[in-house]
Amino acid sequence: MSTKIPDSELVKRVIYMTLKEHGIVRTQEELAELVEDSLKRLDSKFEITPQRARKLALEIAGLELGVETKKGSGDLPDECPACSGELFATVSNNLRGERVMIGVHCRRCAYEADLKQFAPRRYEFRLLKKSGPTAAPA
Numbered sequence: 001m002s003t004k005i006p007d008s009e010l011v012k013r014v015i016y017m018t019l020k021e022h023g024i025v026r027t028q029e030e031l032a033e034l035v036e037d038s039l040k041r042l043d044s045k046f047e048i049t050p051q052r053a054r055k056l057a058l059e060i061a062g063l064e065l066g067v068e069t070k071k072g073s074g075d076l077p078d079e080c081p082a083c084s085g086e087l088f089a090t091v092s093n094n095l096r097g098e099r100v101m102i103g104v105h106c107r108r109c110a111y112e113a114d115l116k117q118f119a120p121r122r123y124e125f126r127l128l129k130k131s132g133p134t135a136a137p138a
């Protein structure tokens, strides 16, 4: 059976409605599953991957992405593994009062990592409480 790729705007609307209904979705796999269920009611050939659902979720105003990290191997990522945004150094003063880099963080989403725990383990999606009907994508 052939599959169909749903339009980005449609997916964003469905993600928004899904989060409105569920409040919080705790993994990108769960998000994709819920969204795909709704999409299949419109067209049974629609399919969406967890990665695409997460990328589109990031474009929704009033949506917050939480990232839980685990121990990573190799070097710190160059860009945010969650949203591909720019990463900034997190600095702190050590015991001798020197400024040292203790990790990296993203200003676009909630990704925050220290020098060991930087691989994304789990993504969490929720709507910000403040977001009213005006934040809904048209």
Ligand SMILES: [Zn+2]
Residues within 6 Å of the ligand: 080, 081, 082, 083, 084, 085, 106, 107, 108, 109, 110, 111
């Ligand atoms: Zn990010």
